[in-house]
Amino acid sequence: MPACLAKSSERNHHHASAAWLLLLLAGVMLAGCGKSDETTPPLPPVAIESGDECHVCGMIIANFPGPKGEAFVRGRETPLKFCSTRDLFSYLLQPDSKTIVTQIYVHDMSAADWKHPVESAFVDARSAWYVAGVSLKSAMGPTLMSFKSREDAQAFSEKHGGRLLRFEDITLEIVANLGSGE
Numbered sequence: 796m797p798a799c800l801a802k803s804s805e806r807n808h809h810h811a812s813a814a815w816l817l818l819l820l821a822g823v824m825l826a827g828c829g830k831s832d833e834t835t836p837p838l839p840p841v842a843i844e845s846g847d848e849c850h851v852c853g854m855i856i857a858n859f860p861g862p863k864g865e866a867f868v869r870g871r872e873t874p875l876k877f878c879s880t881r882d883l884f885s886y887l888l889q890p891d892s893k894t895i896v897t898q899i900y901v902h903d904m905s906a907a908d909w910k911h912p913v914e915s916a917f918v919d920a921r922s923a924w925y926v927a928g929v930s931l932k933s934a935m936g937p938t939l940m941s942f943k944s945r946e947d948a949q950a951f952s953e954k955h956g957g958r959l960l961r962f963e964d965i966t967l968e969i970v971a972n973l974g975s976g977e
């Protein structure tokens with residue numbers, strides 16, 4: 796590339812202007828999208844309030860044990876909330892959801908009480924570790940246990956069975972095969 800740079804300063808000048816124009820256009824387009832999207836820092840998790848209903852099944856979330864989920868979507872200041880990681884993933888894995896979801900949280904069950912996990916135990920869902928195939932029943936029956944650290948997920952699966960998964964590994968098929976809700 797240095798040879799190319801040395802070749803013609805005029806040509807490079809043209810390249811530079813074109814790049815600048817593209818940047819400028821991109822900036823204008825981004826600004827047109829509104830202020831609430833890509834440019835804002837990650838939104839922090841919020842508490843599950845006593846009357847909050849699951850976005851998927853409508854159940855009162857706080858009435859049930861197990862790891863819960865939250866997902867922020869474009870154009871909404873408060874997150875959608877889910878009774879279980881199971882319902883969170885059945886929402887996230889819909890084609891329509893993928894394009895609008897921004898920040899996602901799940902409970903770190905090493906730091907959370909099984910019956911009443913709280914806001915302070917939420918961790919980034921995309922970097923969390925999951926254990927599938929566990930018989931413990933959450934709101935919708937067997938669910939994905941979620942953990943912040945690999946060590947905790949590993950320790951849990953050694954004790955209760957199940958296999959370790961990352962966020963990207965989880966498919967609708969895995970969610971459907973967790974067992975039916977009871």
Ligand code: ZN
Pocket residue numbers: 849850851852853854877878879882934935
């Ligand atoms: Zn639900």
Ligand code: CU1
Pocket residue numbers: 849852853854878934935
């Ligand atoms: Cu439910």
